[in-house]
Each structure stands twice: as C-alpha cells, then as structure tokens.
Amino acid sequence: MPGKPLQDCVDLHVHTTASDGSFSPAAVVELAARSGLAAIAITDHDTVDGCAEAVATGKKLGIEVLPGIEISLDFVDNTHLLGYFPRGYTAEFLSAIATLKAYREERIPKILSKLEELGCPVTLAEAQKESGNDVIGRPHIARIMLRKKYVSSIQEAFDRYLASNAAAYVRKRKFTPEEALSLIGRSGGVPVLAHPVTMDMESAMLARYIPVWKKAGLRGIETLYSEYSIEQQLFLEDLADRESLLKTGGTDFHGSSKPKIAIGSGKGNLRVPKSYYDRIVGN
C-alpha cells in the first residue's frame, strides 16, 4: 500500500451493505483493522442497521467503532449530514430513522416505473435483492442497469437516468437541515456537515449558512475527504476554525461501487488523525 501507514489514523465516513456499500459491516471492520486504523465510524445512508454488527466485530478485533449515520437533507443537491453517536441511539432517533426508510420505499417504485417507460426495466424484486433487502439506493439500481447492459458504467447510469437532472430521477422526501440537526442533537449525537464543498452551492454562500446551522445545533464539518483539492481543504479548515466547529474526516468508502477509494486513505494520501475521533467521543 503506497503512502504513510495508517496507525493513529481513523476513517469517520464509511458505508456498508446496510446501505449502498459492497462490504458487510463485519467485513468493513476487518478491513479497517487490517489496514491498521485506530477507529472507524459507520455512516450508512439513512440507516443504522449495520452498526451493531460493526461494533461487535470491532470489540473482537480491538478497533474502535463509532456508530453513526449519513442523512440526506432537503436543501441543495448533495447536502448530507453525518451524525455520530458515542453513547448509542435513543428510541426517538430510531423511530425517526424508520420514517426515512419509508420515504425511500415510496420513491424506488416511482424510479423503476420511469425506467420502464425509458426502455430500461428493472423490477422491485431485483432492486431488493441487489440491496440485500436493506435500504435501497440509486447505486443499487445503477448496478443492475450495468449488469443488464442498459449502460456501460455506473456513472453513465447516473448521468443519463438517476442523477437529479436526469430522466428517471424522483425526489425523495427528506428532513430539513433544522429538523435533522435538532433530532441528532436531542438524541445525544454529534451532527457534522458531510463533504460541504460537494454541495451544489457557492462557497461564499456556504460560509454564510454555516453560522446559521451552528445556531441550529451543527457541531462540526468534514474538513478531510477523499475528493477535496488542497484549496478546498484549507477553505474548510479555516471555516471550521473561524466558527469554532469540530474538524472531522473520512473517505466515504463504499467498496466496489467506488473502487478508487480505499478505507482510511481514500485515493492514497488521506490521513485523518485520531485526535479528530477523540474530540467527537469526548476522550
């Protein structure tokens, strides 16, 4: 593996088969332990179903596993909120998450009927099977479309059909930023804005929203991420420092659906210091 080793590093943004990652929670934790990471957070889209297995595997292998989530928000495209739960989940939080799953379940059949009209039929049973009967996301549909040769890559499936400006897109009902911030805060979690510079918004505008969201409960921003340029990283670190927010970082590891992103190191050079993890869990 190229680059510096991952000892004393963490990865606070990791997906499993509980959402659209390709490794099971146990396999992700095994991989993280083998890579030498000190801790990881499990942040599946709109579900915490993978966390118990991951935490149990972490205990066995001697790597710290922080339960988390990544919630898509009703705001500009790609506005995602990470929530970290060092003290576990509350009953209120779990029932709110069930609502998110229901929102997704409303949406998938609508996407599939648009695809059928567009000459690319995918059945609900196929989508369920691809997701392992867990949360179904657009990446699962994209994988089936690739297998059926409707498209020649996952990216083409998004560009032509599934992206927010494409032919088979269906909006999903989502929490507003204020709803999600308040929910995570009330539940004893630490809300962190995921990959802010990938949101569909100018950075000057983003800088104006951060203090507003901080008042609503935002505790941190993801300042280290696989896809940032150095300029973007510095912009976010400066923003976090100015607003006295926690800095966090992670790769957004998904396994084979994002094959260029490795756990812990992203495209090779990402290193997230363990101190970022310690501040979230209150060490």
Ligand code: AMP
């Ligand atoms: P969903 O959970 O159904 O909203 O799908 C969200 C996931 O789809 C994201 O985590 C990305 O992995 C992927 N995704 C969303 N938009 C795009 C895009 N334009 N190109 C490639 N992948 C995308």
Ligand code: ZN
């Ligand atoms: Zn994903």
Ligand code: FE
């Ligand atoms: Fe995200």
Ligand code: FE
């Ligand atoms: Fe993610």
